[in-house]
Amino acid sequence: MSEHAILALGSIVMAGLTMAIGAVGAAFGESRIGAAGMDALARQPDESGSITRTQFVALAMVESTAIFCLVIALVLLFANPFVTGG
Amino acid sequence: MRPEIFDEPVLLWLGPVPITPTMLTSLATTATLLVVFGVVARAVVHHPAGRLAAVGRLTHGFIRGLVTEVVGRPAPGLEIFAGSLFLFIAGAALLGQLPGLAAPTANLGAASALAVLVFLAVPVVGIRSRGPLGYLRHYLRPNPLLFPLHVISEVSRTLALALRLFGNMMSGHLVVGLIVALVGLIVPIPLMLLDLLIGLLQAYIFTILSSVYIGAAIQVGQGVENE
Numbered sequence: 001m002s003e004h005a006i007l008a009l010g011s012i013v014m015a016g017l018t019m020a021i022g023a024v025g026a027a028f029g030e031s032r033i034g035a036a037g038m039d040a041l042a043r044q045p046d047e048s049g050s051i052t053r054t055q056f057v058a059l060a061m062v063e064s065t066a067i068f069c070l071v072i073a074l075v076l077l078f079a080n081p082f083v084t085g086g
Numbered sequence: 087m088r089p090e091i092f093d094e095p096v097l098l099w100l101g102p103v104p105i106t107p108t109m110l111t112s113l114a115t116t117a118t119l120l121v122v123f124g125v126v127a128r129a130v131v132h133h134p135a136g137r138l139a140a141v142g143r144l145t146h147g148f149i150r151g152l153v154t155e156v157v158g159r160p161a162p163g164l165e166i167f168a169g170s171l172f173l174f175i176a177g178a179a180l181l182g183q184l185p186g187l188a189a190p191t192a193n194l195g196a197a198s199a200l201a202v203l204v205f206l207a208v209p210v211v212g213i214r215s216r217g218p219l220g221y222l223r224h225y226l227r228p229n230p231l232l233f234p235l236h237v238i239s240e241v242s243r244t245l246a247l248a249l250r251l252f253g254n255m256m257s258g259h260l261v262v263g264l265i266v267a268l269v270g271l272i273v274p275i276p277l278m279l280l281d282l283l284i285g286l287l288q289a290y291i292f293t294i295l296s297s298v299y300i301g302a303a304i305q306v307g308q309g310v311e312n313e
Contacts, residue, residue: 056287057290057291057294060254060284060291061250063254064249064253067250067253067254067257068249068253071249071253075092079093
């Protein structure tokens with residue numbers, strides 16, 4: 001196998017692994033946010049507006065870690081400086 | 087398939103300056119916002135009871151409530167800055183829903199430009215509310231050993247702000263594009279709705295986070311008389 005092929009293979013495998021492991025973390029965090037939000041909603045239904053708003057903000061911030069992984073995976077696939085010609 | 091994610095085609099050269107689609111779409115967003123809110127502002131002055139005036143008041147009230155909640159007291163300058171950010175990013179997300187167009191914030195350069203604006207606004211606001219020495223002193227507290235950590239946190243949060251906006255806006259289009267390539271007509275519609283929701287949510291989050299960062303720089307100067 002040539003050096004170029006090894007680099008390309010490694011990039012593709014690592015892109016998949018990056019996305020998989022990154023998504024596990026974000027999914028776990030988002031599930032905890034969802035559970036905590038529902039718990040708070042059941043305890044204090046009057047505060048539903050404020051709870052939902054903060055919950056959405058927290059969800060989007062946790063989700064951004066998965067988005068960072070996506071960006072890194074896309075860099076590995078489409079903008080990899082070590083694999084010339086993509 | 088090699089989608090254009092990190093770089094984009096140059097439409098034409100204006101002398102040495104390349105004109106890219108992102109520049110045109112962000113110009114279009116800015117121009118549309120200027121026209122729409124120029125009309126709204128005129129309506130607030132001339133027809134205070136009309137519907138357009140209500141739109142203007144509701145928008146202003148929303149942004150004022152957001153900033154006041156984050157900073158803890160009214161901050162008119164920050165309202166203008168955060169409101170401009172919110173309206174630009176939300177307008178860009180809406181523009182990206184038009185067929186054939188991508189949101190300008192789905193480009194890494196445009197998203198980074200917005201994040202760099204926030205990065206530069208923090209010391210400006212801090213120095214204005216506390217003076218240069220007072221602002222620089224907060225880097226050395228609680229301990230001078232923490233100076234590198236302060237600097238790293240300022241840079242890394244700017245990077246996170248840019249990448250979060252860029253990644254969210256770009257991934258929405260990417261997912262819709264993949265689904266269209268795989269199945270075609272009806273199936274992508276829920277994902278396009280999700281893309282729209284995420285775009286507006288990202289505008290809200292970008293605004294809240296930049297208000298938090300700038301509000302922290304203002305609150306460094308609490309107890310000092312400032313505007």
